[in-house]
Amino acid sequence: MAETRLGRWFDRKGWAGLVIGAPYLWLLVLFLVPFLIVVAMSVATKTSTAPPISWGGEYPVLSWESYTRVLSDGLYLRAFLTSLVNAGLAMVLCLLIGYPMALGLCRVAPAWRSILLMLVILPFWTSFLLRVYAWMGLMGRNSWFNGLLTDAWNLLVPMDWAVKSIPMMNTNFAVVLVMVYTYLPFMILPLYASLERLDPTLDEAALDLGSRPHQVFLDVTLPQSIPGIIAGGMLVFIPAAGELVIPTLVGDAASPMIGRVISDEFASARDWPMASAVAVMLLLLMVVPTMVYSHFQARAEGSK
Amino acid sequence: MKRRPVFLISMLAFGFAFFYVPILSMIVYSFNESRLATVWGGFSTRWYESLFSNKQIMAALLLSLKIALVSATIATILGTMAGIALVRFTRFRGRILFSGLVTAPLIMPEVITGISSLMFFIMLAEWVGWPGQRGFTTVTLAHITFSMVFVTTVVQARMLQADRAIEEAAMDLGSRPWQVLFDVTLPVIFPAILSGWLLAFTISLDDVVITSFTTGPGGTTLPLLIWSKVKLGVTPDVNALATLMVLVVGTGVLVAGIVLNRAERRRVQDARLAYRANE
Amino acid sequence: MSEPAPDPFLRIEGVSKLFGSFQAVRDVSLTVSKGEVFALLGGSGCGKTTLLRMLAGFEEPSAGRIFLDGRDMAGVPPWSRPVHMMFQSYALFPHMTVAKNIAYGLKHESIGKDERAARVREMLDLVQLAPFADRKPHQISGGQRQRVALARALARQPKLLLLDEPLAALDKKLREHTQFELMSIQARTGVTFIVVTHDQEEAMTLADRIAVMDKGQVRQIGSPTEIYEFPNSRFVAGFIGSITAFEARATGRDGGNLLLDVPALGGRVAARDVPAVIEGQPLTLALRPEKLRISKDRPAGANAFEGLVKDLAYFGKDSLYRIVLPSGVLVAAHAVNARRGDEGARVADWDDRVWLSFDPAAAIVLAE
Numbered sequence: 001m002a003e004t005r006l007g008r009w010f011d012r013k014g015w016a017g018l019v020i021g022a023p024y025l026w027l028l029v030l031f032l033v034p035f036l037i038v039v040a041m042s043v044a045t046k047t048s049t050a051p052p053i054s055w056g057g058e059y060p061v062l063s064w065e066s067y068t069r070v071l072s073d074g075l076y077l078r079a080f081l082t083s084l085v086n087a088g089l090a091m092v093l094c095l096l097i098g099y100p101m102a103l104g105l106c107r108v109a110p111a112w113r114s115i116l117l118m119l120v121i122l123p124f125w126t127s128f129l130l131r132v133y134a135w136m137g138l139m140g141r142n143s144w145f146n147g148l149l150t151d152a153w154n155l156l157v158p159m160d161w162a163v164k165s166i167p168m169m170n171t172n173f174a175v176v177l178v179m180v181y182t183y184l185p186f187m188i189l190p191l192y193a194s195l196e197r198l199d200p201t202l203d204e205a206a207l208d209l210g211s212r213p214h215q216v217f218l219d220v221t222l223p224q225s226i227p228g229i230i231a232g233g234m235l236v237f238i239p240a241a242g243e244l245v246i247p248t249l250v251g252d253a254a255s256p257m258i259g260r261v262i263s264d265e266f267a268s269a270r271d272w273p274m275a276s277a278v279a280v281m282l283l284l285l286m287v288v289p290t291m292v293y294s295h296f297q298a299r300a301e302g303s304k
Numbered sequence: 305m306k307r308r309p310v311f312l313i314s315m316l317a318f319g320f321a322f323f324y325v326p327i328l329s330m331i332v333y334s335f336n337e338s339r340l341a342t343v344w345g346g347f348s349t350r351w352y353e354s355l356f357s358n359k360q361i362m363a364a365l366l367l368s369l370k371i372a373l374v375s376a377t378i379a380t381i382l383g384t385m386a387g388i389a390l391v392r393f394t395r396f397r398g399r400i401l402f403s404g405l406v407t408a409p410l411i412m413p414e415v416i417t418g419i420s421s422l423m424f425f426i427m428l429a430e431w432v433g434w435p436g437q438r439g440f441t442t443v444t445l446a447h448i449t450f451s452m453v454f455v456t457t458v459v460q461a462r463m464l465q466a467d468r469a470i471e472e473a474a475m476d477l478g479s480r481p482w483q484v485l486f487d488v489t490l491p492v493i494f495p496a497i498l499s500g501w502l503l504a505f506t507i508s509l510d511d512v513v514i515t516s517f518t519t520g521p522g523g524t525t526l527p528l529l530i531w532s533k534v535k536l537g538v539t540p541d542v543n544a545l546a547t548l549m550v551l552v553v554g555t556g557v558l559v560a561g562i563v564l565n566r567a568e569r570r571r572v573q574d575a576r577l578a579y580r581a582n583e
Numbered sequence: 584m585s586e587p588a589p590d591p592f593l594r595i596e597g598v599s600k601l602f603g604s605f606q607a608v609r610d611v612s613l614t615v616s617k618g619e620v621f622a623l624l625g626g627s628g629c630g631k632t633t634l635l636r637m638l639a640g641f642e643e644p645s646a647g648r649i650f651l652d653g654r655d656m657a658g659v660p661p662w663s664r665p666v667h668m669m670f671q672s673y674a675l676f677p678h679m680t681v682a683k684n685i686a687y688g689l690k691h692e693s694i695g696k697d698e699r700a701a702r703v704r705e706m707l708d709l710v711q712l713a714p715f716a717d718r719k720p721h722q723i724s725g726g727q728r729q730r731v732a733l734a735r736a737l738a739r740q741p742k743l744l745l746l747d748e749p750l751a752a753l754d755k756k757l758r759e760h761t762q763f764e765l766m767s768i769q770a771r772t773g774v775t776f777i778v779v780t781h782d783q784e785e786a787m788t789l790a791d792r793i794a795v796m797d798k799g800q801v802r803q804i805g806s807p808t809e810i811y812e813f814p815n816s817r818f819v820a821g822f823i824g825s826i827t828a829f830e831a832r833a834t835g836r837d838g839g840n841l842l843l844d845v846p847a848l849g850g851r852v853a854a855r856d857v858p859a860v861i862e863g864q865p866l867t868l869a870l871r872p873e874k875l876r877i878s879k880d881r882p883a884g885a886n887a888f889e890g891l892v893k894d895l896a897y898f899g900k901d902s903l904y905r906i907v908l909p910s911g912v913l914v915a916a917h918a919v920n921a922r923r924g925d926e927g928a929r930v931a932d933w934d935d936r937v938w939l940s941f942d943p944a945a946a947i948v949l950a951e
Binding site: 010011015018019020022024025026027028030031032033034035037038040050051097098100103104105107108114116118119120121122123125126127128129130131132133134135136137138140142143144145181184188214218227238241242243244248250259262263266272275276279282283286290 | 309311312313315316318319320322323324325326327329330333335340343375382383385386388389393396398402405406408409411412413414415416418421423424426429430442445446448449450451453456480482485500508509510512513527530531534535536537542543546549550553554556561565
């Protein structure tokens with residue numbers, strides 16, 4: 001009977017094919033194909049038609065012009081450098097603030113811990129855009145926060161260095177500050193997860209064997225939390241390096257980050273091949289830290 | 305040997321001040337009478353009043369909710385399927401590519417996802433004549449694509465913890481594989497699916513970059529509207545809007561957290577009581 | 584029973600510990616001499632682990648003092664105490680190799696590199712783990728991990744080694760072997776051991792002396808024999824080995840024996856004289872199963888009672904009988920299966936009428 005045959009096929013293979021196939025097909029069509037289009041665009045030539053590109057027609061079919069321009073034009077290289085430095089700084093600052101916070105979360109009483117954890121996660125659920133916006137309010141020239149910092153500055157430095165307000169908005173400092181603010185939960189949560197798993201008797205064992213508390217931290221706690229540090233670092237660095245919203249709102253237009261360069265090339269200059277080439281190069285840059293991350297992840301899994 | 309970790313506690317205090325002072329400051333200034341957003345001019349609720357009478361904002365909010373609802377639901381279905389596929393089917397053709405496709409959107413910068421989606425829709429319109437105009441549909445498609453992988457990560461993590469034996473027990477008792485899926489697997493991982501849906505919903509509701517690339521005329525979502533206002537600087541009506549959004553989401557998350565926490569505590573207590581009763 | 588040790592190496596004086604309103608340890612005083620193996624025995628929550636943690640320095644006593652080798656330990660942090668601990672979970676550092684784990688404590692001593700390496704090698708040899716020096720803790724077996732923990736704690740040559748349930752994580756076969764190994768290592772190093780355990784057999788085989796603890800208090804201190812044969816309370820008698828207890832009353836003396844009236848046994852019982860008992864005093868008579876004899880015929884002498892075999896469990900080397908007396912009381916008795924044979928060869932069978940008897944010297948009389 002056809003029905004039972006169909007049914008048997010469905011039980012054996014069909015349903016598995018459906019479960020795998022539907023998301024697979026979706027991602028192939030709506031993620032992989034668009035991505036391949038970007039790769040193809042990066043070797044196309046800019047035209048004044050709509051859409052403003054063409055492939056071939058005349059020799060050479062593939063144009064490497066966009067790539068050579070990216071590599072030769074200091075503007076692009078500077079943008080890459082700015083992105084890496086900003087993202088790197090944000091990552092390090094997140095680690096320096098997030099590590100003691102995560103460790104503190106492990107040390108407070110359990111009843112407090114769940115409340116504080118929720119307070120760490122809460123900003124993550126509220127609008128990203130509005131969290132950036134909140135800092136715009138604080139950093140502006142006439143804000144109470146800027147006034148406070150200005151007063152503190154004027155109190156501490158000699159008279160002739162005094163300023164009327166601290167120029168924070170539209171600087172790379174602002175970009176790093178807001179990145180630390182928005183990405184800090186991404187650092188705290190994996191760190192907390194890896195620190196909370198640690199067996200407290202290991203600390204006691206180290207104390208018992210003659211280590212002082214700070215040595216216990218260096219010898220026992222820190223080495224065991226390396227997977228958490230790497231995970232948190234990647235979770236901060238990767239989105240920070242490609243960030244568009246923060247540099248657009250609080251950043252310095254004169255030294256843009258790479259995300260803004262891509263967006264400007266695409267929308268303002270209508271140079272699709274250039275935007276695509278920069279995007280492909282950014283992705284290549286991202287692949288390296290991701291490989292490092294998955295390497296450590298695999299090693300952490302292996303040693304369990 | 306119980307010493308108070310003074311340094312850690314003060315870092316926690318500093319960190320939470322860092323988290324919440326900007327938001328609190330924004331909330332305070334939303335009640336500012338003055339048109340100058342950073343100068344205090346007395347208490348007023350006028351920006352809230354003007355907010356509710358603003359048809360543009362209400363329309364944008366409605367569109368955002370519609371997109372978030374549809375995209376989160378489809379993304380949850382697809383993302384759950386992918387999560388189950390990755391954990392339960394360890395060997396099928398193209399699995400490596402598949403797992404790559406599931407992780408890539410997580411690390412792909414939003415700008416690139418946005419641009420590639422836009423180029424795809426433009427080229428598609430060139431080749432097959434669809435979509436003629438970008439808006440609700442294109443934004444929703446893009447949101448599904450990049451939020452489904454978040455659902456997958458959540459579901460995958462839960463699936464890895466789930467006990468394979470209960471699925472085998474169901475099969476042993478005569479269920480077919482797809483019945484097992486509906487009778488056992490999905491109920492077990494349901495909390496993960498729910499949190500996956502919530503995640504996809506907030507990601508969609510919050511997104512600026514990808515939406516700004518894939519939308520078209522008439523497709524202004526709330527984040528896009530805020531984006532266009534915020535680019536011009538700090539204004540009191542955005543403060544009011546932000547305050548409302550933060551309060552709504554904050555209360556929602558807090559209530560959900562408390563409810564889940566209670567349920568968990570009750571579950572643990574029940575288990576303990578049952579255990580004691582059996583002793 | 585316990586006499587003050589000749590050379591009080593460790594002296595615990597009236598130590599108490601409060602956690603909030605919960606009194607984990609109440610007024611514990613004891614002394615341990617150098618080179619002794621001393622066991623703290625008790626059920627969970629009896630305070631033995633808290634006492635151990637106070638010796639290690641993880642907790643400070645709420646009251647009382649601890650002297651080690653003449654030095655008051657109050658306020659001395661764990662890292663400065665010449666006391667090391669073998670943790671129940673072993674607490675090996677998962678990111679260090681076996682050798683690095685053992686060397687960890689030596690890091691804080693000002694000794695040369697060569698000497699340190701020599702000490703680690705010596706310790707590895709002591710616990711026979713030299714071939715595993717470069718493995719990580721998750722790459723060795725449970726028994727090997729236990730030995731690494733021991734070597735790590737011994738490497739710094741502590742004055743006092745604390746062992747928290749040293750054998751609990753091992754399976755039964757390995758446990759017996761490890762017991763003897765621990766004793767031989769203790770004998771070779773001469774380090775004073777304090778063992779915390781809930782397992783009476785472990786305490787009895789390992790320890791020179793045992794302190795039985797209950798609800799934060801020490802109930803009795805003595806050698807294993809003293810504690811087993813001459814328990815001072817019903818709690819200790821019941822905790823170490825098993826007993827059947829009867830209410831009794833002293834009625835008089837007969838030569839070297841004390842005469843008791845035991846209603847549940849339906850008559851008089853003679854027990855080897857117990858000093859400091861006055862006539863008419865309510866007492867407890869405790870009988871250990873292995874000290875009761877079972878016979879088909881009435882045995883000669885006093886202390887014989889008739890009963891019915893209600894239950895019977897065959898263990899191979901011996902059998903446990905549960906015998907119901909006319910008063911309705913159940914008495915447990917062990918009989919060694921001295922002869923080989925089928926069911927017919929044993930002393931008694933289900934529903935047999937049998938006689939129970941015991942030597943006056945086997946009866947434990949407790950003034951409770």
